[in-house]
Amino acid sequence: MKKLALFIFLITGVLLFSCKKSGLMQFTARSNVYFPVSPDKYSAGVADEKGSIVYGDFSNNAKDTVAVDTLVTNFGFFGNGPKEMYVLVTVSVMGDTSSVDRKVNLTVDPSSTVPAGIVSFDPATCIIRHGKSSASIPMKILRDPSLATNKYFVTLNLGVTDQLSTDYKGELVASSPKKLKTCLQRTYSITDNIPQPTWWVGGNSIGSYYFEEYSPTKMKFLTESLMIPLSFLLQNQPNLSIVGSYSQAYNCGLAKARKAGTPVMDVSLTTGQTFPMKSSMAGGTLCD
Amino acid sequence: MNRFINIFAALLLLAGFLTSGCYKDLGNYSYSPVNELKIDTFPYGMTVYQYDTIRLTPRVISTIENIPTDDTARFGYRWVLGTPDSSAVSMEYQQLATTFKLNAKVVVGAGVYGLYFEIRDKKTKQVYMRHMNKVTVASSTYEGWLVLSDISGNARLDMINYINGTALFTSDILSGSPDLPKPLKGPRKICYYPTSNYNTIPSPAWVDAKGNQMAGAKDFIYLSTDKGSWKLRSDALITQRAWNTWYEFLLPPEDSATFAPAFVGAGEIPANTSYIHVYDGKGNFYQRGPLNYFINAKANHMSGGNDFRAAPFIGRAVNGVANDYAALYDMDLKRFVRLASSGVCVALTNPTTPLFDFNNVGMDLVWMKTMGTLLNTFAVMKDPAGDMWLLVFDVRSAVSQTAKMKLDFPDIKNAKYFALDKNYGTLYYATDSKVYAVHKDFAGCYLLLDVGSRKISWMDQHTFTTYAKRYNGDPTSGTNTTNLEPYMANWLGVATYDPADPDHTGKLNFYYSKSFQTDQAVLVRKDEYSGFGKIVSVTYRERAQ
Numbered sequence: 001m002k003k004l005a006l007f008i009f010l011i012t013g014v015l016l017f018s019c020k021k022s023g024l025m026q027f028t029a030r031s032n033v034y035f036p037v038s039p040d041k042y043s044a045g046v047a048d049e050k051g052s053i054v055y056g057d058f059s060n061n062a063k064d065t066v067a068v069d070t071l072v073t074n075f076g077f078f079g080n081g082p083k084e085m086y087v088l089v090t091v092s093v094m095g096d097t098s099s100v101d102r103k104v105n106l107t108v109d110p111s112s113t114v115p116a117g118i119v120s121f122d123p124a125t126c127i128i129r130h131g132k133s134s135a136s137i138p139m140k141i142l143r144d145p146s147l148a149t150n151k152y153f154v155t156l157n158l159g160v161t162d163q164l165s166t167d168y169k170g171e172l173v174a175s176s177p178k179k180l181k182t183c184l185q186r187t188y189s190i191t192d193n194i195p196q197p198t199w200w201v202g203g204n205s206i207g208s209y210y211f212e213e214y215s216p217t218k219m220k221f222l223t224e225s226l227m228i229p230l231s232f233l234l235q236n237q238p239n240l241s242i243v244g245s246y247s248q249a250y251n252c253g254l255a256k257a258r259k260a261g262t263p264v265m266d267v268s269l270t271t272g273q274t275f276p277m278k279s280s281m282a283g284g285t286l287c288d
Numbered sequence: 289m290n291r292f293i294n295i296f297a298a299l300l301l302l303a304g305f306l307t308s309g310c311y312k313d314l315g316n317y318s319y320s321p322v323n324e325l326k327i328d329t330f331p332y333g334m335t336v337y338q339y340d341t342i343r344l345t346p347r348v349i350s351t352i353e354n355i356p357t358d359d360t361a362r363f364g365y366r367w368v369l370g371t372p373d374s375s376a377v378s379m380e381y382q383q384l385a386t387t388f389k390l391n392a393k394v395v396v397g398a399g400v401y402g403l404y405f406e407i408r409d410k411k412t413k414q415v416y417m418r419h420m421n422k423v424t425v426a427s428s429t430y431e432g433w434l435v436l437s438d439i440s441g442n443a444r445l446d447m448i449n450y451i452n453g454t455a456l457f458t459s460d461i462l463s464g465s466p467d468l469p470k471p472l473k474g475p476r477k478i479c480y481y482p483t484s485n486y487n488t489i490p491s492p493a494w495v496d497a498k499g500n501q502m503a504g505a506k507d508f509i510y511l512s513t514d515k516g517s518w519k520l521r522s523d524a525l526i527t528q529r530a531w532n533t534w535y536e537f538l539l540p541p542e543d544s545a546t547f548a549p550a551f552v553g554a555g556e557i558p559a560n561t562s563y564i565h566v567y568d569g570k571g572n573f574y575q576r577g578p579l580n581y582f583i584n585a586k587a588n589h590m591s592g593g594n595d596f597r598a599a600p601f602i603g604r605a606v607n608g609v610a611n612d613y614a615a616l617y618d619m620d621l622k623r624f625v626r627l628a629s630s631g632v633c634v635a636l637t638n639p640t641t642p643l644f645d646f647n648n649v650g651m652d653l654v655w656m657k658t659m660g661t662l663l664n665t666f667a668v669m670k671d672p673a674g675d676m677w678l679l680v681f682d683v684r685s686a687v688s689q690t691a692k693m694k695l696d697f698p699d700i701k702n703a704k705y706f707a708l709d710k711n712y713g714t715l716y717y718a719t720d721s722k723v724y725a726v727h728k729d730f731a732g733c734y735l736l737l738d739v740g741s742r743k744i745s746w747m748d749q750h751t752f753t754t755y756a757k758r759y760n761g762d763p764t765s766g767t768n769t770t771n772l773e774p775y776m777a778n779w780l781g782v783a784t785y786d787p788a789d790p791d792h793t794g795k796l797n798f799y800y801s802k803s804f805q806t807d808q809a810v811l812v813r814k815d816e817y818s819g820f821g822k823i824v825s826v827t828y829r830e831r832a833q
Contacts, residue, residue, distance in 0.1 A: 052382070052395045100413035130406075130415035131376065227490065227530040241579045242488050249581060252538045286583060287539060 031095040032168035033104060033128075033158050034183035042071050042090070043136065046082035053086050053138070056231070070153070075143050075192040079223075079230055083143045087188065088136035089156060093128055094168060102128045105159035106137065114152035114190060118142050128164075139188070147192035155187045194219045197233050206240070210247040212278045217267045221277065222246070225264075226253050244282065251283030324351040325407055325416040333422035334403075335452050336394050344390040346405055346418065357407065358388040364408040367392065372402040373421050398427040398523060426451045428458040429525040431831040434509065435783075436478040437821030439791045443475035443513050445525070447829070448796075448817050457819055462511070465520070467529045474514025477551040480522075480827040481558045482507035482753050483578040484610075487519075490535035490581075506578075509829065510552035517549045517566075522829060533566060536576070539584040541568060550600055554657075556827040557751045559602045562610035562629075571597030571619065575631045588616060591632045596620050599653040602627070603667070603683070605660030606753055612684040615665050617653040624649065624667075626683050636687060643692040644679060651677060655706040661757060662713050664690055666728075668706055676700045678715065680728055690728070697726055697733040705747040707780060710757060711772055714804040716780060718747045723782060725801070725809035734808045736801070739784050745794070746783035746823045749801075750776075754830055773800045779814050783823035794820030 045055030058077065073087050091104055104126045108119065120140045128135040139156075160166050170182040194216040200207020207214055211222070222228045228246050232238060254277055257264045266277040328347035336342045344367075348357035355362060367385040371378035381401060384392040390405070403420040432455070433448040447458040462468055481487070483506050509520040510533070517533035520526060533552065534544040541547065550569030559565045566574045566582065572595075573587040588598035596618040603615030604627075613626035616633060624646045625633040636646035651669035654676070658665040663684075669677040680691035695717075703717035703724075714725050716736070721744060723737035752759040759777040772778040779798040786793035795818045799811035 052397075099415060101408065101415060130408075131417075227535065232488075239486075239488075239579070242486075245489060245580050248538055 030165040030167070031093050031098070031102075031163065032166060033091060033093050033161075033164040034166075034168045035156075035158065035186040036090055036092055037171050037181050037183055042073075043088040044073050044077065045086050045088075046078045046084070055086070055088060058234075070187045070189055072189045072191070073141070074190075074195050075141075075147060076195045077230070077234060085141045085143070086138045087141065089139050089186065090134060090136055091128065091158065092134040093164060095133075097131050097133050098128075098163070099130050100163075101130050102163040103161050104128060104135065104137065104164065105161045107157045107159060109155035109157050109185065112152075112154045114154040115144070115146070118144050118147075118152070118190070119154050141190055143192060147190060151189050151191040153187055153189050155185055158184045195234060197238075198236060199238065206243070210243050210280055210282045211250055212280045215266055215269050217265070218277060221253070221264055222250065226250065247280055247283040248286060249283075251279045251285070252287035254279050255287035321352060322412050322414065323353045323355075323409065324414075325349070325357060325409065326351060327405065327407065327416055327418035330403070330405075330418060330420040333420065333424065335424040335426055337451070338394060338396070338398055338425050338427045340394060342384065342390060342392060342394050342403075342423070344403075344405075346388070346390075346407075348407060348416075360388070362410055363388070364410060366404075366406040366408075368404045368406070369394070369396055369401040369423060369425075370404050372400045372423075374402055375419060394425055396425055398425050398430055400424050424452075427523065428456070429461060429523070429829070431829055433796070433817075434461075434478050434480065434525075434827050434829055435794075435796060435817075435820055435823055436475045436511070436825040437794055438475050438824050439821040441473055442471040443473070443511070444821060445478060445511065446820060447525075455815075455817070457817070459819070461525045464524070465518075465527045467527060468518065469515045472513050472515055474548075475824050476512040476514070476548075477510075477555060477825045478827050479510040479512075479551065479553045479556050479558070479825075480507065480829050481510050481519075481553050481564065482561055482830070483558070483564065484561045485578040487564065487578040489576070489579070490530055490532075507830070509827070512549050512551050514548055516544075516547060517552060519552075525829075536564075536566070537574070537582040537584070541572065541574075541584065554602050554604065554606075556748065556825055558606055558753070559604045559614065560606060560608055560610070560612075561753060565602055567598075567600050567602075569600070571599075573598050573602065573616065573627075575627075585631060587627055587631055587633070588618075589632045590625065591628075591630075591634050596625075596633075599656070601653060601656035601667075603656050603658040603665040605658045605684070606751055607660050608658075608684060615656070615658065615667075615681075615683045617656065617667075619653070621647075622649050622651060623647045624681075624683070636683060639687055639689055643689040646681075646687075649679075654703075657706075657708050659708050659710055659713075659751075661710045662708075666708055666715065668695070668703075668715075668717075674701060676703070678726075678728060693728055695726065697724060698735070699724065705744065707748045709749055709778075709780070709801055709804075709809075710751065711778055712801075712803050712805070712809070714801060714809050716747065716749075716801070716809075718744050718782070720744060723747065723780075723811075725804055727804040727809075730805050732808075734804075734810075736809060736811045737782065737799070739782075741786070742784040742793075742795075743787050744782060744784050746826060747781065748826065749778070749780050750826070750828050752777045752828060752830060759830070773812065776814070780811065781826060783820075783826065785820075785822045790822040792821065794818070794823045796820065796823060796826065 041057045043055040043057050045053045048054045106126050125137050158166055166184055168183050170180045196214055200214045223230050226249050254264055264277040265274050267274055326349045350357055365386055365388050367390045368380050369382040370380045382396045401423045403423045406415055406417045408415045429447055430449055432450040435446045437444045445461045449456045449458050486506055487508055507522045509522055511518050518527040519531045533549055534540050534547045549566045552566050553559050563575050574582045575587040576582045586595050589595045597620050599617040599619050611629050616625050616627050618625055624636055626636055627633050638646055651671045654668040654670050656667040664680050664682050667679045676695040678693050678695055681689045699719045702719040705718040707716040714727055716725050721739050725734045725736050758775040760775040780801050781798050783796050798815040800814055802810050
């Protein structure tokens with residue numbers, strides 16, 4: 001009988017609960033705009049011969065870009081020709097997509113060291129389009145002569161708009177769990193020099209095997225004298241069969257210059273001293 | 289009692305669920321419909337030339353408000369070329385316009401894109417979209433016949449460009465390459481050369497119109513002239529100094545100023561897609577893999593022996609296996625030899641009942657071609673007495689000899705051009721003004737064509753690397769096995785000119801040649817193109833479909 005009483009009591013509770021007057025629950029969260037915390041690549045491009053901007057992905061293809069905390073871009077990626085470069089700044093938004101275009105409030109932080117006029121945005125491109133949860137906003141960078149001797153930094157801030165909030169402040173870095181990395185700022189460094197392929201860093205690298213120790217002078221020899229495309233050398237994982245062929249060409253180029261009495265000279269990165277460029281073991285002695 | 293309790297409990301539960309229906313819903317259902325825009329469907333696809341203008345007027349209906357949808361005060365528009373066959377833009381390649389009617393120049397590279405139209409209602413902020421699955425952006429150098437002409441001794445390259453079954457003429461393609469010498473004296477050969485691996489030497493990397501880092505490409509066009517040889521990018525047909533064939537050598541055989549190969553490949557086609565061959569015009573062949581440089585070793589070298597002077601022909605099937613032997617002809621000892629994949633030659637062993645002695649042919653080689661569809665090499669020879677012979681043999685793996693026949697036919701000693709039919713094995717020969725047909729298996733010789741006072745300057749039935757027998761630019765044609773006539777791979781091309789005005793009167797005619805056995809190889813006229821100089825070489829820029 002006790003069980004029956006308990007049961008009736010519970011059922012009565014359920015019935016009474018349904019009579020509870022409740023206010024309308026409202027969803028109050030807003031869409032937060034943010035920079036992806038750990039971008040594994042970014043896109044940069046220059047105009048082709050017809051004026052179209054042609055972008056390529058740069059991930060770990062040059063030593064400088066390994067440090068993804070600050071994305072380093074370099075006019076040197078594109079040779080001597082282009083006078084302006086575009087870097088796609090990726091911005092994402094939380095939550096569902098929208099049926100309307102949403103403006104992104106993107107500003108340059110006053111702490112930036114880049115001189116005025118070098119970096120700019122077209123406001124018309126600062127939009128997360130309808131149906132999208134991210135946008136790639138072109139940042140235009142002019143090839144100022146001062147970039148050859150200076151490395152500038154530009155920090156971008158994301159701000160609040162009518163449609164987008166900035167409540168997503170940051171997240172812990174996977175490799176360093178105690179470090180909070182901001183999602184509302186992104187820093188780019190901009191320079192104009194000869195980039196170093198990631199596979200040519202250190203004495204035991206692939207590059208050192210095929211071309212001996214890295215130097216900017218050697219990069220210029222490969223790209224200008226041997227006409228090996230810079231874009232090939234900047235690939236993260238170049239085809240080693242081709243690198244092997246280029247290594248033969250490298251040794252042959254040095255041998256021909258030696259025989260002509262005008263050896264190709266190298267400049268040490270560490271001491272600045274000049275010395276005859278070294279042949280590689282991998283390049284063989286075909287032309288000796 | 290327990291039964292009563294269970295029934296009572298069940299009734300109470302049921303009553304509880306029913307009562308929950310009395311819950312007062314405080315939601316706001318005072319909805320009013322918003323104005324919607326309905327965009328009429330676009331065609332599935334269209335073709336437009338690169339740098340040409342694309343035009344389209346959308347039909348948009350406003351569902352509630354009776355307002356014109358081309359009102360820019362109320363609506364915003366966007367036309368974009370993006371990912372093909374997708375309902376979303378995904379990758380955006382070019383924003384074409386922000387106007388209601390599309391009227392914009394297409395600047396993206398040749399390829400297939402999707403076209404997206406967005407209309408944004410500024411009042412409701414809603415965006416509506418309609419897409420077209422495929423917009424094929426074709427270039428003026430997309431696909432078709434590449435025709436190398438001699439204009440007063442200088443090279444001019446033109447193209448008969450096929451887009452959607454329409455032939456368009458693109459003239460003077462080489463003018464787009466400022467690195468080429470001007471004038472470019474002595475046109476020799478134009479060769480479409482696809483390879484099985486990226487042809488990366490010398491250094492042909494670039495970034496394509498879609499932003500892909502191109503470490504090279506598998507197909508290039510090789511141009512050979514008295515001033516040198518270059519490879520042209522197969523999309524825009526442009527070249528640069530670094531792509532001179534001289535730079536394909538680690539140890540060039542001579543200096544860059546004088547190095548002018550007679551041809552690359554096997555004339556106007558690749559000798560084989562696994563290798564790149566260069567003939568220097570002085571009896572020397574060089575062979576390399578697509579990823580490697582030429583070195584100074586010659587292919588016309590006997591294994592364990594010496595170099596020999598090779599005749600300017602290489603008997604190797606385009607789509608043959610990489611390890612197959614090829615046939616070269618030793619002009620000094622008048623013998624055929626086998627070129628192995630290792631890059632050097634070995635002597636041939638005669639079959640048990642030979643028709644002729646490979647190692648002592650005793651004649652000069654006049655013309656040679658290996659036809660993969662016929663599994664044989666055809667060689668036209670000239671003996672010391674001036675008589676002409678046809679030798680048919682196979683040296684790819686096992687060695688065999690199929691025919692040795694004397695070509696005792698009209699005008700044969702005046703023949704300047706030869707071609708082989710890939711279907712029927714018909715051998716065509718042409719003098720200055722006439723084309724004849726003979727066959728190794730059937731008696732007779734037929735006069736197929738007499739061009740009168742015009743002069744013949746080139747003749748060939750082109751060997752395509754795709755759909756060897758039936759290619760016509762339409763990938764579905766590869767499935768047609770019954771009717772050969774509509775497909776240009778089965779057509780005989782004959783170029784003629786008026787000797788009184790060779791610079792302006794060049795014509796290129798194509799004929800379908802019927803079976804030699806049943807129809808006397810009669811020619812059925814197909815296409816004719818004019819506007820050339822004296823045509824010296826023709827190849828076909830193919831497209832991977």
